[in-house]
Amino acid sequence: MVIIDGLDKRYGNQGADVSALVDINLKIEEGEFICLLGPSGCGKSTLLKIVAGLIPATHGRMSIDGKAVDGPGPDRAVVFQDYALFPWMTVRDNVEFGLRARGRSAKERREIADGLLKTVGLADFAARFPHHLSGGMKQRVSIARALAVNPSLLLMDEPFGALDAQTRETLQDELLRIWREYKKTVIFVTHSIEEALYLSDRIVVMTARPGRIKQVIAVSEPRPRDMTSEAMGRLQREVRGVLGEEINRAAQLEQADMMAGA
Numbered sequence: 262m263v264i265i266d267g268l269d270k271r272y273g274n275q276g277a278d279v280s281a282l283v284d285i286n287l288k289i290e291e292g293e294f295i296c297l298l299g300p301s302g303c304g305k306s307t308l309l310k311i312v313a314g315l316i317p318a319t320h321g322r323m324s325i326d327g328k329a330v331d332g333p334g335p336d337r338a339v340v341f342q343d344y345a346l347f348p349w350m351t352v353r354d355n356v357e358f359g360l361r362a363r364g365r366s367a368k369e370r371r372e373i374a375d376g377l378l379k380t381v382g383l384a385d386f387a388a389r390f391p392h393h394l395s396g397g398m399k400q401r402v403s404i405a406r407a408l409a410v411n412p413s414l415l416l417m418d419e420p421f422g423a424l425d426a427q428t429r430e431t432l433q434d435e436l437l438r439i440w441r442e443y444k445k446t447v448i449f450v451t452h453s454i455e456e457a458l459y460l461s462d463r464i465v466v467m468t469a470r471p472g473r474i475k476q477v478i479a480v481s482e483p484r485p486r487d488m489t490s491e492a493m494g495r496l497q498r499e500v501r502g503v504l505g506e507e508i509n510r511a512a513q514l515e516q517a518d519m520m521a522g523a
C-alpha cells in the first residue's frame with residue numbers, strides 16, 4: 262500500500278518560487294489502478310516524480326508497504342511518454358538494463374527479457390534497435406523494461422500521449438492485461454478523461470496550480486468497459502464537470518499571469 266501524507270512541493274526558480282503541489286494526501290491499495298487527471302501544469306508529473314523518488318518533496322511523507330520512502334528504489338519503475346530508451350542498445354539490452362544493474366546473471370537476464378518481450382508481443386524484435394520501431398512498439402519495450410525489475414509499483418507519465426488513437430487503444434488493452442497478469446499497482450498520468458475512465462479503479466482529479474486533490478472518483482464498472490454504456494456516460498459527465506472547472510481556472514490563472522507580465 263502507498264500512503265502519501267501531507268505532501269507539498271515548491272520549485273525554487275531563481276528567487277521566484279513555484280508552488281506545484283499543496284497538501285496531497287492519498288492512500289493507494291495494493292494492485293489498484295489509479296489515474297491522475299488535471300489541467301496542464303497542475304503538478305501531475307511532479308507528483309509522479311516524487312513517488313518515483315526522482316525529486317524530493319518539500320514537505321510531507323510517503324511510505325510504501327509501511328516503509329518510509331525518500332528516494333528511488335527497486336520497488337518502483339517509471340514509463341515516460343518519450344519512451345526514454347537507449348538508442349545504442351538493442352531492444353533486448355534495453356529490457357535487460359535494470360537487471361544488469363542489479364547483478365543478475367546473463368542467463369537470468371536473457372530469460373526475463375525474452376519472456377517480457379513475448380508478453381508485449383515483441384519476441385521477434387529483440388535484436389533490433391529502437392530506431393527500427395514504431396512509437397507503439399517503443400512504448401511496449403519501455404513497459405517491458407519497467408516490468409523487468411519486478412517493481413510492485415508501475416508509474417506511468419502519459420505513456421500513450423504521443424501515440425495515434427488506434428495504437429493507444431491497443432496499448433490500453435495490453436496494459437490492462439499486463440496489470441491483471443503481473444498484479445502491479447499502477448499510477449498513470451493522463452490528460453484524457455476517456456483514458457482515465459477506461460483504465461482506472463479510481464480517478465484522482467487535481468486542481469489548477471498549485472495542485473491539490475480536488476476529488477477522487479471511483480470507477481467500479483467491470484472491465485472491459487463499454488464506454489457507450491449509460492453508467493460510463495454518467496461517469497464521463499461527472500468527471501468532465503469536475504475537471505472542466507479546473508481547466509477554466511487554469512486558463513484564468515494563465516491569463517492573469519500574462520496580464521501581470523505585460
Ligand SMILES: Nc1ncnc2c1ncn2[C@@H]1O[C@H](COP(=O)(O)OP(=O)(O)OP(=O)(O)O)[C@@H](O)[C@H]1O
Pocket residue numbers: 272273274279280281299300301302303304305306307308470
Ligand atoms: N524543474 C522545475 N522547475 C521549476 N518549476 C517547475 C519544474 N518542473 C515543473 N515546474 C512547474 O511546476 C508546476 C507543475 O508542473 P508539472 O509538470 O508537474 O505539471 P503537469 O500537471 O504534469 O503538467 P502537464 O500536464 O502540462 O504535463 C508547473 O507550474 C511547472 O511549470
